[in-house]
Amino acid sequence: MKDADKSSHTTPDARDSGISRRGFLGGAAVTGVSAVTGMAAMTGFGSSIMSPESWAAAAKTAHQKASVEPGELDEYYGFWSGGHSGEVRVLGVPSMRELMRIPVFNVDSATGWGLTNESKQVLGESARFSNGDAHHPHVSMTDGRYDGKYLFINDKANTRVARIRLDIMKCDKITTIPNVQAIHGLRLQKVPRTKYVFCNAEFVIPQPNDGTDMENLENHYTMFNAVDADTMEVAWQVIVDGNLDNTDADYTGKYVASTCYNSEKGLLLTDTMRNERDWVVVFNVPRIEAAIQAGNFKTIGDAKTPVVDGRHGSELTRYIPVPKNPHGLNTSPDGKYFMANGKLSPTVSIIAIDKLDDLFDGKFKDERDVIVGEPELGLGPLHTTFDGRGFAYTTLFIDSQVAKWNIAEAIRAYNGEKVNYIKQKLDVQYQPGHNHASLTESRDADGKWLVVLCKFSKDRFLPAGPLHPENDQLIDISGDEMALVHDGPTYAEPHDCILVRRDQIRPLKIWSRDDPFFASAVAQAKKDGITLETDNKVIRDGNKVRVYMTSVAPIYGLTEFRVKQGDEVTVYITNMDMVEDVSHGFCMVNHGVSMEISPQQTSSVTFVASEPGVHWYYCNWFCHALHMEMRGRMIVEKA
DSSP: OOHHHHTSOOOHHHHHHTOOHHHHHHHHHHHHHHHHHOGGGOOOOOOOOOOHHHHHHHHHHHHHHHOOOTTOOOSEEEEEEOBTTOEEEEEEETTTEEEEEEESSSOBTTTTBTTBHHHHHHHGGGGGOOOOOBOOOEEEEETTEEEEEEEEEEETTTTEEEEEETTTTEEEEEEEOTTOEEEEEEEEOOSSBOOEEEEEEEEOEESSOSSSSOSOGGGEEEEEEEEETTTOOEEEEEEESSEEEEEEEOSSSSEEEEEEEOTTOOSSTGGGGOSSOEEEEEEEHHHHHHHHHTTOOBOOTTOOOOEEEOSTTOSSEEEEEESSSOOOEEEOTTSOEEEEEOSSSSBEEEEEGGGHHHHHTTOOSSGGGGEEEOOBOOSOEEEEEEOSSSEEEEEETTTTEEEEEEHHHHHHHHTTOOOOOEEEEEEOSSOEEEEEETTTTSTTOOOSEEEEEESOOTTSSOOOSSSOOEEEEEEEOSSSSOEEEEEEEESSOOOOEEEEEGGGOOOOSSOOTTOGGGHHHHHHHHHTTOOTTTOOEEEEETTEEEEEEEEETTEESOSEEEEETTOEEEEEEEEOOOSTTOOEEEEETTTTEEEEEOTTOEEEEEEEOOSOEEEEEEOOSOOSTTGGGOEEEEEEEOO
16 A cells, blocks of 8 residues: 555544555455456556645645635635536635525526526426436636636536526526437537537437337447537537547637547447547537538438538548547647546546647548657546646546646657656545636636545545535645645535636626516516516406516515416516615415515516415515515415
8 A cells, every 4th residue: 555545534443454445445446447447457656745744834825825714705716517406506716615506407496496487488398307417517718718608517317508697697598409318528619709519418329219220239329519609509410439428629619529438339338348449539610510511411300400420431520549438538728738538547648639630631540640648647537637837637536536747748758758747646535526727628727726526525524324425625736736725525416617717707796677587577567568667466367367566675566466266377576676685585385486586686487376265475585674574465266
């Protein structure tokens, strides 16, 4: 066992036996993998071991930098995927304080997401799903820099992509991707702006998937997808060989690369791991657009989306062999390299982007000629991030470490020089997946903070039952040595995150009255002759009843309204308060109805008044000293 393992947090039993939890976890993981891949012989490379004194000094300095005193603001917004909860979480960094939760693919009774008419309109036909699996949050860009306009995130569970307006921190568009299943990797076009959202569908299916030809895998495939960021319509799809995983774009707007596993076309675990190499698939965006412009595409089933063939031999793609079941795909902030993380190989493959033109023009005999480095880092490299100073940081899932390494030196080592490109390995708790450094997906990577999202926490926090929290760790990377400054328990596998400087996000403090988010409510009010800002009226249209009311703390504009049993009731509430942070709520007791209405917002919700009698409604967002008295009655007359 290496010294770094001996210094890990252990239980008394583990200390007595000389086995750390990390040693146990790593050993168990390697044993499991070796049963099918023979990886047990691998070892870590080049760990940097700090003395206890150096570690203590570095940790103290890092903690001081991470301290955000009461009343002070964080330097960065962090946007975390909510994993199986289907939401996006907003954190301040470096404090790691949770600021907000943005419901997206889930139902949220606090805000009424999935209950209000406005949210159901955004959810569209996919409102029938009450679950989601949110994976990769990414912020829109202009000229390779975050512009703070939108955040995009995917739902692997139900094959959707969502767009969040960052001025109001609410989702405004959700698109279901046709012809494919399980959107996993998602990244954005960086330059000249985010015109496309690129997303990988992971699982191969028959095309069309109509119940025929379900067994012959030769006729099954998945696709790479481009979504128009402005309209959120699917612009085009590219058929590929294999199963797509993660993706990233270059800084020219020309190339997108995706890791791709299961070159074997297998169904079972062992079948998908036979080959020593799989691929990075590189997509030539201008060629794809030209093919579609020329009409060289097809459509599948009822979908109108143009589909082009990018399988082996296509002029639209190139397949670069890399080891083995590759996972993360990351673009260096200088725009020079794609990095493909090996997962079942200890390596990261460095692809020179400036060689891709020659690759597509057929000037290389071997696709691997575009690989300029392949450093060996340790067991289970999954994701790589960058500090903008020439260093890369790679999570090692099986080793439960982050490796800091020098890109230029790794390339020199690939060319035969004797150089130790690994500068440090830092233990993390435990089994890290994604990592993300501040501003790292943009040209502005500043090398201050690194977040590591660990899949297991084990004994790191108070036990809370058999389901353990996961562990987000904050690491200071501003100096020569990484220093851990924060552990944070987190729920439901936050899969990935992104850190954006606070001045790049410009959220509103109160709503604009002409906001398109509630345009449908405004249009309906106009038809009914209602002025939302002043009128408190009930409109009956057959068995459909529309109730319009204002709210000003601590009173609703209507404290009573009457309907008949069986009526479909829609309640529109306009919050006329002008003071930020004075949000109101509307909860109709025993009707499964609740929603939030922030200053100057209009929200609406529809339900059936199925039971005769008196039914109270009340404000469920604390707004005033007389908040408890903010209520009213719906009187339902027997049919």
